[in-house]
Amino acid sequence: MEDAEIxxxxxxxxxxxxxxxxxxxxxYCYKIAMGVLANHEDAQETxxxxxxxxxxAIPPERPPRLRPFFAKITRNLAIDRWRRLHAQxxxxxxxxxxxxxxxxxGGPPLPQQQLEDKELxxxxxxxxAACGQRERDVFLRRYFFFETTEQIARRYGIRxxxxxxxxxxxxxxxxxxxxxxxxxx
Amino acid sequence: MTALELLSxxxxxxxxxxxxxxRRAPRTHRLRMGILMAAAVIVLLSTTVFGxxxxxxxxxxxxxxxxxxxxxxxxxxxxxxxxxxxxxxxLDVRMNPDAPKTIETxxxxxxxxxxxxxxxxxxxxxxxxxxxxxxxxxxxSGDGSYVVFRQHAAPGYTVEQxxxxxxxxxxxxxxxDQLMLGGFWVQxxxxxxxxxxxxxxxxxxxxxxxxxxxxGDYLFTMEVNYAMSEQTLGAILESIAPVERIDKYITVESVxxxxxxxxxxxxxxxLFPASAPEGYTQSRGLQYTNGEYFFLWLQGETxxxxxxxxxxxPQGRNDDIREDWExxxxxxxxxxxxxxxxxxxxxxxxxxxxxxxxxxxxxYTIKSTGPERLPVEDLLxxxxxxxxxxxxxxGLMP
Numbered sequence: 222m223e224d225a226e227i228x229x230x231x232x233x234x235x236x237x238x239x240x241x242x243x244x245x246x247x248x249y250c251y252k253i254a255m256g257v258l259a260n261h262e263d264a265q266e267t268x269x270x271x272x273x274x275x276x277x278a279i280p281p282e283r284p285p286r287l288r289p290f291f292a293k294i295t296r297n298l299a300i301d302r303w304r305r306l307h308a309q310x311x312x313x314x315x316x317x318x319x320x321x322x323x324x325x326x327g328g329p330p331l332p333q334q335q336l337e338d339k340e341l342x343x344x345x346x347x348x349x350a351a352c353g354q355r356e357r358d359v360f361l362r363r364y365f366f367f368e369t370t371e372q373i374a375r376r377y378g379i380r381x382x383x384x385x386x387x388x389x390x391x392x393x394x395x396x397x398x399x400x401x402x403x404x405x406x
Numbered sequence: 407m408t409a410l411e412l413l414s415x416x417x418x419x420x421x422x423x424x425x426x427x428x429r430r431a432p433r434t435h436r437l438r439m440g441i442l443m444a445a446a447v448i449v450l451l452s453t454t455v456f457g458x459x460x461x462x463x464x465x466x467x468x469x470x471x472x473x474x475x476x477x478x479x480x481x482x483x484x485x486x487x488x489x490x491x492x493x494x495x496x497l498d499v500r501m502n503p504d505a506p507k508t509i510e511t512x513x514x515x516x517x518x519x520x521x522x523x524x525x526x527x528x529x530x531x532x533x534x535x536x537x538x539x540x541x542x543x544x545x546x547s548g549d550g551s552y553v554v555f556r557q558h559a560a561p562g563y564t565v566e567q568x569x570x571x572x573x574x575x576x577x578x579x580x581x582x583d584q585l586m587l588g589g590f591w592v593q594x595x596x597x598x599x600x601x602x603x604x605x606x607x608x609x610x611x612x613x614x615x616x617x618x619x620x621x622g623d624y625l626f627t628m629e630v631n632y633a634m635s636e637q638t639l640g641a642i643l644e645s646i647a648p649v650e651r652i653d654k655y656i657t658v659e660s661v662x663x664x665x666x667x668x669x670x671x672x673x674x675x676x677l678f679p680a681s682a683p684e685g686y687t688q689s690r691g692l693q694y695t696n697g698e699y700f701f702l703w704l705q706g707e708t709x710x711x712x713x714x715x716x717x718x719x720p721q722g723r724n725d726d727i728r729e730d731w732e733x734x735x736x737x738x739x740x741x742x743x744x745x746x747x748x749x750x751x752x753x754x755x756x757x758x759x760x761x762x763x764x765x766x767x768x769x770y771t772i773k774s775t776g777p778e779r780l781p782v783e784d785l786l787x788x789x790x791x792x793x794x795x796x797x798x799x800x801g802l803m804p
Contacts, residue, residue, distance in 0.1 A: 288428075289421035296417050304410070319409045326409040341411065342418035349419055353502040353622040358427040364416045365424065379589030383621070386648070390623065394504070404407050 224287045231279035238279075239272040246287060250295040256367030257299035257315040258306075267302055271295045296365065314367035321388070322364065325396040327405055341404065348398045352391065359384055360391050505560035505623045508538050512652040513624070517645035518545040518553045519655050525552070526659035543655055553642060554629040570616070570627065585636065588643025590619040599632060615639075669720040671697035676718055677746070677765060677792040678800050683780065686714055691803035696720070701801050705778060712776030714788075724762055724769035741782070745789040752782045761785050 222241050230238035250271055254264035271294050284290035303315055331341060349357050355377070362368045362376065363384075370388070374381040399405045522545035539559045546552040579598040584591060599613035613632030617639070620626065626646075630639065649655065682688055682703050690702035699718040704711040741752045743761075750763040759782045760773040772788060774780040780788075 286421060286425065289424040292424055293417055293421075297414070300410075300414060300417070315413070319413060322409040322412050326407050326412050328407055331407050331411055339418065341407065341415040345412075345415045346418060346420065349423060351504065354426070355622055356502065357423055358429075361416075361419055361423060361427040364413060365419055366427075374589075377589075378586060380644070382647070383589050387622075399407070399412075 224285075227287060228279060228283060231276065232283075239276060242272055242275060242287070242291065243268075246291045249288065250291050253292055253295045253366055254299045257296065257303050259314070263302055263306065264299070267295060267299045270298045270302075274298065292366070314369060318364050318367055321392065325392050325399060325405075331404075344399070344402050344404065348395055351398075352394070356387060356391050359387050363388055502560075502622045507560055509541060509557060509559045509624070511623075511648045512537065512541060513557055513626070513646050514543060514649045514652065514655050515553065515555055515628075515642045515646045517642050518547070518555075519543070519645075522547045522551075522553070524655075524657040526657040528659050537652060541652060543652075551631050551634055551638070552629075556627045558625040558627070560623075560625075570618075587617075587619075587636070587640045588646060590621065590643060592617050592619040592643070594618075596632070619643075669696065669723070671699075671718070671720045671768060673697065673718070673766060673768060673798055675766065675794050675796045676768075676798055676800065677770065677789075678795050679716070679788055680791050680793045683714060683784070683788060686712075688801065688803065691801045693799075693802055698723075699801075705776070712778040712780075713774065714780065715771070715773045715775075717771050717773075719769045719771075721764060721767050721769050724771060739782075743782075743786055745786045746792060748789075750786065750789065752786070754782045759785055761789060763789075 222245060227238055227241045227245065230241060247268060250268055251264055254267040254271075255261070258264050258267065271291060274294050275291065278294075282290075300315065349360070352360065358377070359373055362373045363370070368376070370381050370384040373384045377384075396405065525544040525546055527542060527544070541557040542554070543556075544552065544554045579600075581596050582593065583596070584593050586592070595616045597611075597613050597616075600611045615630050615632060615634060617628045617630070618625070628642070630642075676699065678701075683705075685705045686703040687706065688701065689704045690700065692700045694700070698720070699716070701716040703714040705714075739752075739754045741754075743750045743752050745761075745763075748763045748765055750761050753760045753762075758773060758775045759779060760771060761782070762769070762771050764770070772785050774785060
């Protein structure tokens with residue numbers, strides 16, 4: 222089923238929209254959720270939350286492409302769930318990603334207002350826009366989709382050491398970018 | 407800012423970028439054949455419509471004048487036969503705009519570095535090679551294979567500026583293709599073995615393969631022998647790894663410094679254009695330690711700009727230029743003219759026009775190159791308009 226048809230179902234408030242979403246993007250979103258949560262039940266619940274979230278968001282939203290739309294929802298919900306369960310669950314890709322990103326972070330949490338204004342998100346978008354295509358792809362596979370370096374290497378047909386090198390360099394650049402923009406001391 | 411806040415913010419990445427990252431490296435033979443076919447078409451087109459810069463740049467999404475840190479422009483020349491001019495091959499090797507300007511991490515292909523014999527780098531006694539912006543490493547094996555490996559920091563070349571020359575010689579077949587080696591999309595120029603005939607002698611040219619690729623931060627080039635298999639090439643690229651001390655992989659051979667005594671030029675007056683040609687602005691005015699002069703004017707409306715050069719050198723210094731031109735005189739126009747009361751030899755190809763003459767015990771040349779270069783007739787007019795100035799520092803620029 223085409224994206225436009227699924228969106229039309231959402232607009233028509235037909236529950237078939239959720240079944241169609243599940244059929245077309247269920248496996249894809251499940252993989253994203255598993256990357257974060259590393260637990261089948263939690264990933265399944267996140268998936269259900271994703272369709273509910275989409276049901277509430279469409280309309281008024283009319284996403285032109287559902288794949289990245291669902292990916293973002295799933296990822297955010299999975300991270301929220303991970304936050305709640307963090308004390309109990311260990312060993313997910315998200316945890317590893319956080320450890321890696323810790324070198325680019327530091328200092329106290331951002332003020333609530335700054336988070337609401339989405340300034341950091343804008344800054345990350347600027348950073349990603351300035352990255353080379355390959356750098357950006359690999360960075361997103363790791364820190365958006367939480368793929369392992371081995372999976373990324375397979376995806377792009379490059380060596381795992383190349384992925385590690387690339388990620389390391391990109392994190393260094395990100396740190397410099399965040400320093401320049403005043404997020405890091 | 408916590409790592410989790412940072413991770414959450416990454417969730418705001420553009421949908422288009424997310425979708426792009428979904429793509430996988432092509433694996434199928436069919437796709438690869440498609441790429442090879444496309445490369446073949448590019449080669450074909452490079453001799454036709456790509457010869458027109460506007461068309462070529464439009465096809466590659468480049469604009470004249472655009473600073474081009476992310477590209478590679480190879481000039482495939484035939485220096486043995488200047489009449490043929492040079493053919494430009496544009497390869498698209500992307501580099502990051504913020505790639506390091508100097509080499510911060512050195513890479514070495516460990517396979518030849520560990521298993522083959524190093525070919526020493528020749529340096530002047532007492533000096534050590536500097537690898538600040540480029541590295542150069544080379545090896546050979548017992549079966550006649552060789553590797554010349556270079557790593558370049560962000561070159562910042564402009565669209566029309568050649569990064570490299572690949573000499574193909576007469577009638578040598580050459581191809582450009584693209585292949586995945588060691589996890590990189592590598593662009594390759596292959597020059598088949600050929601026979602070079604020049605000046606009545608014949609020489610075998612063995613052919614070669616030249617590879618170009620980038621990891622985004624650095625540009626890499628590698629020249630190898632013609633017969634080296636793709637399997638070996640792949641193994642060499644696979645073995646490339648960052649090293650902490652590149653000097654461990656270099657063998658240096660000191661050679662005594664050779665300083666050729668330059669004839670001195672002590673002029674008390676020089677011929678100099680009364681005014682710059684219309685549209686041209688003087689860019690250089692140099693006098694070397696032996697008294698030679700070099701002046702350069704640019705017409706900056708094109709990229710690269712058209713140039714006009716005037717050089718004044720001790721008599722006999724232009725003999726090699728004359729020899730080069732004479733080699734090509736059978737196809738390109740060579741004329742004799744009179745201008746300013748002097749006998750002038752004029753050469754013109756589709757790439758350059760040049761006048762040579764003697765005056766006051768010195769060799770003079772005027773040469774014009776570039777997309778809007780001046781023809782011989784205009785150069786003769788410039789020569790007619792030259793004035794004899796006793797101020798030998800006229801036109802010098804700091």
